[in-house]
Amino acid sequence: MTRKAISQRLRTIDIVNASMRRRNAAEKRFQIYGKLAIAAAMLFLIFMFGNIIYKGHTAFVQAFVALDISFDAQVLGLGDRRDKKSLASADYAALVKAALRQQFPDVTKRKAKRKLYKLVSSGASYQLADMVKNNPDLIGTQARVWVPADDEIDMLLKGYIDRKLPESERRLSDQQISWVETLEAKELIETRFNFNFFTHGDSRDAELAGILAALSGSFLTLLVTLTLAFPIAVATAIYLEEFAPKNKWTDIIEVNINNLAAVPSIVFGLLGLALFINWFQFPRSAPLVGGLVLTLMTLPTIIISSRAALKTVPNAIRQAALGIGASKVQMIRHHVLPLALPGMLTGTIIGMAQALGETAPLLMIGMVAFIVDVPTSIVDPSTVLPVQIFLWADSPERAFVEKTSGAIMVLLAFLIAMNAMAVAVRKKLERRW
Amino acid sequence: MLMNDMTPDNSLARESGVTASAAASTGPMRISREHHETVGDYTVADPRITCRNVDVYYGDKRAIHAVNLDIGRNEVVAMIGPSGCGKSTFLRCLNRMNDTIESCRVTGEIELDGQDIYDKKIDVVPLRSQVGMVFQKPNPFPKSIYENVAWGPRIHGLAQNKADLNEIVETSLQKAGLWSEVKDRLEKPGTGLSGGQQQRLCIARTIAVSPEVILMDEPCSALDPIATAKIEDLIDELRQQYSIAIVTHSMQQAARVSQRTAYFHMGDLIEVGETATIFTNPVHPLTEDYITGRFG
Amino acid sequence: MQPTTLLLVLIVMAFIAYQMGFRRSLAVVSGKAKQLHSLPLYHGFFVALAAFIPAFLVFSLWQILENTVITNMVLNALPDEISSKAQGDVNLFVSQIKNLVDNGITADGISPQLQQAANYYAALQSESAAWLSRTTIALSLAGLFIAWRSVKREARTRNWVEKAVIGFLIACSSIAILTTLGIVLSVLFESVRFFGQVPFSDFMFGTEWSPQTALRADQVGSSGSFGAIPLFAGTLLISFIAMVVAIPVGLMSAIYLSEYASLKVRSMVKPLLEILAGIPTVVYGFFAALTVAPLIRGFGSAIGLDVASESALAAGLVMGIMIIPFISSLSDDVINAVPQSMRDGAYALGATKSETVRKVVFPAALPGVIGGILLGVSRAIGETMIVVMAAGLAANLTLNPLEAVTTVTVQIVTLLTGDQEFDSAKTLAAFALGLLLFVTTLILNVIALYVVRKYREEILV
Structure with missing residues (x-):
């Protein structure tokens, strides 16, 4: 027995040692797989962010052309009238055209002229209109005004259009490019910070399109979501953690909440369409309905994290409060809730971030509209930032790719800020027991 | 009797209390309680494992101070002492299980058959196939009883064929005294056995790899007295073939199963000697306090 | 007023x-x-x-x-x-x-x-x-x-006020139930009306999908056919591609992070993975449609393959990346829940780290991992924006990932956006698809949550 055991023992260590080369190689391989997996995920993250920033950073600047405008009442077709109505309906485009003709006096043919006018955005005349309406005394004076260039010119200046391509393969003619080069030489065209992007609503013209309407819509929608979701979720969490008897009904609620958290968001959109729009006849495309749908969608997230926060409050504190004669509601309001609040806030911020990035359910309730005017109330037609991204992503113009990426950068900045806020709240207010 | 919540102040208080009463009862002492070098002969004639000047750190905290101890062939060495004295930490150094704890650092020399096991060239895998370990809480894998035992030989490639493997499983279960109880349900999950059976399954699992040394970390603390008795008998039988180091909380168990006993106290190895001597005639006052139940 | x-x-x-x-x-x-x-x-x-x-x-x-x-x-x-x-x-x-x-x-x-x-x-x-x-x-x-x-x-006004407070709490917690009920009822109600117009079997087993119904009775050619099989096939194809990407990468990163990575690496990589999870799907969709799809198309034509500009591969690939953090964080949780004593037992027998992970830790964590994967599948099936933007509208019945396919969610969006009449078979079909989507994901979720819960109870004793 002993002899056999000894011989076997010797064998064991020899066998093990002999197998080590193979096994260590397997070990190395396995580790490499792990590293590869992480590297793949990280690389993708970098690639995607890099790609979006590369495509989108130019959205924050915009080509502007300097025009020497003479605010001639004759050209405007005003004569001696200066009342509001005539000012509003005056022909400001003519001013722009006149200024362009003056800049390039040798352009005489109709067709060429039309191409010349396309150098500046149609927004130029609105800009002039606003100037005159604010200050009618401008009429009769001259001024150099920087107006946005057309989006194709913008793309040209940003280097997205290859000037060396044959004329037939690009959307700008040789003539247009030569005009732009003339303007460049005279320093009458340059790229500046694109305020329009943050102060305008959507537009068919890429150079005039901005995200303000969408941002405002997102804000109103989130406002509705926050005012509804936070109290309801906290109340639900408190009931389930502190009051609910442990019975079948509570079990059902619990399973149900976990399930709702995993229901595809588009199904919430269907619910919103059928319930709020078709049944309650709430207005379509309104932040009110969007907020309601997102409330239902984010409730499970906030409830789950609020319950987790309540669970971390030690029972000793509850017993201490009850022990000095507080009622259960008083105990919760004065002791449990303040201690659980940071966790609840963290969960709420994360839920809001989720709601801010959500698109699909809002398509269902008609928030997928072309919105130029900035919505100011929760029943105005509006869109939200992710939907704006979706709409722009569908636009064929090259300039909208840049705008889309720019809007994505703004959206991601908001999301990162919100998540950082959640982390900060947790760090600042968290208490370890 | 456990002192899990031992804080520096109240341990001092207890020690001073002990000093007073011990001084009153035993008269003048040759060794003071502050003496923390090992008393007794820690060497053996034919050592399997030799430890010299072993220090263990968790981060900056030194958990074991300069321990010297030999473990001989075919003997059971018991390590006793109050909780937190470092006996389990020390045991886990012997097959480098402490490697799995990131902040843990071991210095000094530990040799197995003359080979330094903390040498950079040493691979822990063959080392652990030679120095097996049984844990405090039975930890069978969530696999069948058969697979639990067969897994070790299989990863090491110890069996040439299926029959070989069957034989290893059977002899290991027999040696662990479990064969008759489980031979009809080898395909059932190991987690379905009783606590005592699970622990014997873990011992069988360790034996199946044919190690040379078996380390046991309080193997019976989670078991009832009957299961404990079975394991103790088993340890006695295993001694014929293996060197065994066992950490135990129970002094009776140490007295029953071991040939030599080492008493640890707050990271120091206080006293080593023949089990009979330690329990009947301890030299160090701390050892005496502990075995007479005044401490710990 | x-x-x-x-x-x-x-x-x-x-x-x-x-x-x-x-x-x-x-x-x-x-x-x-x-x-x-x-x-x-x-x-x-x-x-x-x-x-x-x-x-x-x-x-x-x-x-x-x-x-x-x-x-x-x-x-x-x-x-x-x-x-x-x-x-x-x-x-x-x-x-x-x-x-x-x-x-x-x-x-x-x-x-x-x-x-x-x-x-x-x-x-x-x-x-x-x-x-x-x-x-x-x-x-x-x-x-x-x-x-x-x-x-x-x-x-006893305090008691009365407190009763009112508790009543409010109960009312709030019933909203979750009401939401589910609302979803089921609204979707079911419209679906029943749909199946009044289109037989259930035609919908479930028909292989042709062209939902353009005639606007006027005298119009020819567009009677509309509502066979949903091509949609199921498209959904499954894209979800399958997504899972082929997400499962190995998600699982291996979870294993590496929980078993191998140092605390420092772990604390750096985990938040980055969470960023991946927090990116809105519309961003993934934009990326899939404007960057990944042209890349795949270009690569395909470089090696002589004809790739559709809205290939299932592009949508599936990007969707898979979206699901990686989902699978990795759930797997990370369950792998961490495997008791250390299991690992110790394996190490003490002389197992290498990868042997321990592959043969002890992973099998022990398997039920939880499967639960996580099922939740991932449910997410892939219900994902909308990526496929709306990167997958096509053409209801091709194909298994070729290089062709364009359409999915259930794409069709729901297409049928319900733009001008619509609420009672036409076309709009009602969207609700029937919604019902199907809800039921499928519900079943997956219930199984997954049950498995995970059961696993927690068993492994964590």
């Missing part, structure tokens, strides 16, 4: 009620608050609640139902020649009425019938508003008065 003004009035009344309750409680004990059963502030809250809650409930109900009721009344009062028209025309007429009332303009000329109906509508609206104000203010006053009278020394 405007609804918002009315609501403000009710709130102001609640404040006044609070003050009255507070004062009266002190008055009945001539200032000795200690003699009261409940603190004065509870008396205040009690009176305020009595003044506000019944009135507010009526107010909300009124707001929700007002529109429907008035519209129906106007419809009933319409002359037969209009109300007997087709449903679509009636709806158009109603929206014209509303437009006329709200904005004073209509697209077409104003017919006398329209003007009459609009006048009636406006009259009903102002009458309704007047009645709403009267009812709610009367209710509020009544509540205030009754509650104010019952403020006495021994009145």
Whole structure:
């Protein structure tokens, strides 16, 4: 027995040692797989962010052309009238055209002229209109005004259009490019910070399109979501953690909440369409309905994290409060809730971030509209930032790719800020027991 | 009797209390309680494992101070002492299980058959196939009883064929005294056995790899007295073939199963000697306090 | 009175009620608050609640139902020649009425019938508003008065207020149930109507999908066919590609992070993975459509393959990346939940780290990992934006990942955005697809949550 055991023992260590080369190689391989997996995920993250920033950073600047405008009442077709109505309906485009003709006096043919006018955005005349309406005394004076260039010119200046391509393969003619080069030489065209992007609503013209309407819509929608979701979720969490008897009904609620958290968001959109729009006849495309749908969608997230926060409050504190004669509601309001609040806030911020990035359910309730005017109330037609991204992503113009990426950068900045806020709240207010 | 919540102040208080009463009862002492070098002969004639000047750190905290101890062939060495004295930490150094704890650092020399096991060239895998370990809480894998035992030989490639493997499983279960109880349900999950059976399954699992040394970390603390008795008998039988180091909380168990006993106290190895001597005639006052139940 | 003004009035009344309750409680004990059963502030809250809650409930109900009721009344009062028209025309007429009332303009000329109906509508609206104000203010006053009278020394107002609070809590927690119920009912109701027009078997087993129904009876060629098999196939194909990407990468990163990575690496990589999880799907969709799809197409043509510009591969690939953090964080959780003693047992036998992970830790964590994967699949099936933007509309029945396919969610979006008639088979089909989607993901979720829960109970004892 002993002899056999000894011989076997010797064998064991020899066998093990002999197998080590193979096994260590397997070990190395396995580790490499792990590293590869992480590297793949990280690389993708970098690639995607890099790609979006590369495509989108130019959205924050915009080509502007300097025009020497003479605010001639004759050209405007005003004569001696200066009342509001005539000012509003005056022909400001003519001013722009006149200024362009003056800049390039040798352009005489109709067709060429039309191409010349396309150098500046149609927004130029609105800009002039606003100037005159604010200050009618401008009429009769001259001024150099920087107006946005057309989006194709913008793309040209940003280097997205290859000037060396044959004329037939690009959307700008040789003539247009030569005009732009003339303007460049005279320093009458340059790229500046694109305020329009943050102060305008959507537009068919890429150079005039901005995200303000969408941002405002997102804000109103989130406002509705926050005012509804936070109290309801906290109340639900408190009931389930502190009051609910442990019975079948509570079990059902619990399973149900976990399930709702995993229901595809588009199904919430269907619910919103059928319930709020078709049944309650709430207005379509309104932040009110969007907020309601997102409330239902984010409730499970906030409830789950609020319950987790309540669970971390030690029972000793509850017993201490009850022990000095507080009622259960008083105990919760004065002791449990303040201690659980940071966790609840963290969960709420994360839920809001989720709601801010959500698109699909809002398509269902008609928030997928072309919105130029900035919505100011929760029943105005509006869109939200992710939907704006979706709409722009569908636009064929090259300039909208840049705008889309720019809007994505703004959206991601908001999301990162919100998540950082959640982390900060947790760090600042968290208490370890 | 456990002192899990031992804080520096109240341990001092207890020690001073002990000093007073011990001084009153035993008269003048040759060794003071502050003496923390090992008393007794820690060497053996034919050592399997030799430890010299072993220090263990968790981060900056030194958990074991300069321990010297030999473990001989075919003997059971018991390590006793109050909780937190470092006996389990020390045991886990012997097959480098402490490697799995990131902040843990071991210095000094530990040799197995003359080979330094903390040498950079040493691979822990063959080392652990030679120095097996049984844990405090039975930890069978969530696999069948058969697979639990067969897994070790299989990863090491110890069996040439299926029959070989069957034989290893059977002899290991027999040696662990479990064969008759489980031979009809080898395909059932190991987690379905009783606590005592699970622990014997873990011992069988360790034996199946044919190690040379078996380390046991309080193997019976989670078991009832009957299961404990079975394991103790088993340890006695295993001694014929293996060197065994066992950490135990129970002094009776140490007295029953071991040939030599080492008493640890707050990271120091206080006293080593023949089990009979330690329990009947301890030299160090701390050892005496502990075995007479005044401490710990 | 405007609804918002009315609501403000009710709130102001609640404040006044609070003050009255507070004062009266002190008055009945001539200032000795200690003699009261409940603190004065509870008396205040009690009176305020009595003044506000019944009135507010009526107010909300009124707001929700007002529109429907008035519209129906106007419809009933319409002359037969209009109300007997087709449903679509009636709806158009109603929206014209509303437009006329709200904005004073209509697209077409104003017919006398329209003007009459609009006048009636406006009259009903102002009458309704007047009645709403009267009812709610009367209710509020009544509540205030009754509650104010019952403020006495021994009145247990604290208990009453607390009962109201708990009632509010219960009402809130039932919203979760109501949401599920609402989803089921709304989707089911419309689906039943759909299956009244299109047989269930045609929908479930038909292989042709072209939902363009005829707008007019005499139109030819577009009778519409609603065989959903190509949609299922497309959904499954894209989800399969997604899981082929997500499972190995997600699982291996979870294993590496929990078993191998140092604390430093772990604390750096985990938040980055969470960023991946927090990116809105519309961003993934944009990236898939404008960057990944052209890349794949270019690569394909470089090696002589014909790749559709909206290939299933691009959508699936990007969707897979979206699901990676999902699978990795759930797997990370379950792998971390495997007790250290299991690992110790394996190490003590001389297993290498990868042997321990592959043969002990992973099998032990398997049920939890499977639960996580099922949740990932459910997410892939229900994912909308990536496929809307990167997958096509063409309902091809194919397994070739280089071709364009469409999915259930894409079709729901396409059928329900843009101009629509609510009762056509086309829109109803979206709800039938929604029902299918809901049921499928529900089953996956229930199984997954059950498996994970069961696993937690078993492994964590």
